[in-house]
Amino acid sequence: MSLNHGANLYDLSKKYGFSKEEFLDFSSNINPLGASNAAKDIVIKNIDQVSIYPDPDYTNLKNSISSYCHCNKENIVLGSGATELISSFIKTINPTKALLLSPAYSEYEKELKKINCNIDKYYSKHENDFKIDIDKLINHINSNKYNLIIICNPNNPTGFTFSKAEIKTLLESTNTFFMIDETYIEFTDTKAFSSTSLVDDYNNIFVIRGTSKFFSTPGIRLGYGLISNTSVKDSISSHLDLWNINIFATLMGEVMFKDTHFIENTINVMTKERDYLFDNLRNIDDLNVYDSQGNFILCEIKSKKLTASELRDKLIPHKIIIRDCASFDGLNEYFFRVCILKPEDNRLLINSLNNIF
Template sequence: MVMQLVHQHGGDLDAIERNYGIPKNEIKDFSGNINPLGFPKAAEKALAENLGIISTYPDKKYTSLRQAIAKYTGAAAEHIVVGNGSTELISTFIQTVHARQSIIVGPSYSEYEREVTLCGGAFSYFPLKEEEDFCIDLPALLNALTKDVGMLVICNPNNPTGSAFTSSQLEEILHHCKNIGASVMVDETYIEFSDNLNAICAIPLASKFDNLFVVRGTSKFFAAPGIRLGYGVSSNQNFLDRLKTNQDPWSVNSLAAFAGEKMFADTEYHTTTQKLISDQRKKAFQELSTWKNIKAFPSSANFILLKLLTDKITAAELFEILIQKKMLIRDASSFTFLNDKFLRFCILSPEDNAALLKELKLLIE
């Protein structure tokens, strides 16, 4: 039971430390999908110099924070909401829509189905197919979106496959969903790592479609899971009003709001991150593409999904061997539609990536 729990959750270093006796600060975490550059140094310095703000309440309207996000994303400030991590916003949107039937594009993050179920709704998965490199079959999806569907959930780029919808595909989906009375939630947690961000981003569509909610967090790109800051974009006044009514006052604490303003303005950090991830993702994918016992799937995120083409080892066995070498990968068999042949790793530093690929090659090839 312990092993199953470890395999199902990426980045749970505390569980690894307890179960394997390995100090978590010694583990190279290829499972958590967090920016290897760490928390932005400029924001860290500013926080250290302004810790006195912990004695003050945040602005209830988060005006400065929302303006910083507007500048960063191009969204209208009045369409931006902030929350205690993206999970709070995902939950509130799903509660607001309260769809009897939802479709989740999968394999994907399990939190979506959990929130739909907690709201008393039913859901089904629309499968991204391995033989199509997990890219969307748009006509098939539109055909599945019948009038009994109240909500569609998309992670873009998708976790764990790394595949992405284009903005034009999203626009076609939104038109169709508007006609059938369905809402669409697009989770862009990993989009800032993409080479083609502008070609796949849904935020510009939010002002045009009031059935769209786009959600992002700061845990992955800004390496800040501890501050619990999420934000979303929607022009749906019902949702915006519902959030204001249901959300706890000061849901985002003073330190998180202050750090957010600094992080979103740090353009040097943004460009340095994107170049590092892009270069290392391409290098890793090119190397993996030469191996005979593994398939690497193209990715627009900061991780790569792999499928073992050999029966001599499973993803769970690789997990066990590599954790003893203080390398934590994600056994992806717990994702819907995937099995014990699938694993996922995220991009870290050039040295760490090289070390992981060396070990994987010895074990797989």
């Protein structure tokens, strides 16, 4: 990955003489438990399908996603990763004025700049623990007549999350389009926080999800968008390549969305380990630790004994990589993010941070 998207393990392994596999990469917010065994087995058992084309309608895959997200399968658009759908949606609605809830993933701004859109930013602030007052946000939106509001929910890197009820209020209280990026939503209580079930009832919302993070499958490039606005959906679909989802991504998707054992085990392990990291990071007097519903936690070195970059450099020789958050607009050089890894890895991180501070 590039500098703005996490650690480049290839470069670090050359510089420090470690293999890529030796690093504990707390900068990469991918499920550390790996992919669904059932999904991997289906590829192994059907390896000869490499010689056939996928179903161009992706009927079984869309049925699986529909059941998983509790939405109409006719409202599903498939993409080669979530990034393709972000780009396609922005190009399709072609907003002249957009609002980004910031700090945020850098790709949103890059795509908006490609179409010369005027971009405003609505910053969540550390003095408010990065929480956003929905009434103030609604007033701001209605006062500025935006064509598009982009929300990463949970927000990366702050971890703040709007509830489903709050998103519904936003949809009903404003007159604009919302793009809700739910890349990390599956690490939360989806019944309380996910907007997928709102799509069938509101035509001014586009929900984007990918399988890279929760299902630990960045290599298959499978993303999906949910939208009931027929004209926008058809326009997005018309610009996507035929068979844009390969046969193995299709097979894995048909299975992993139904793998309840994998889903429940991931949620149980990640929730327990998130609680462990919260408790122990907050015991370090030098740090401010912010609430998160994601599989990552934002921290601030309040003592200013060292910067996040200096902390990162101290940890790398111990084969530990954290995310320096200075590149996120609205954060300074004292913010860093750690993702949740396996129990033994999380304990090593805490021990190393205690030794440093």
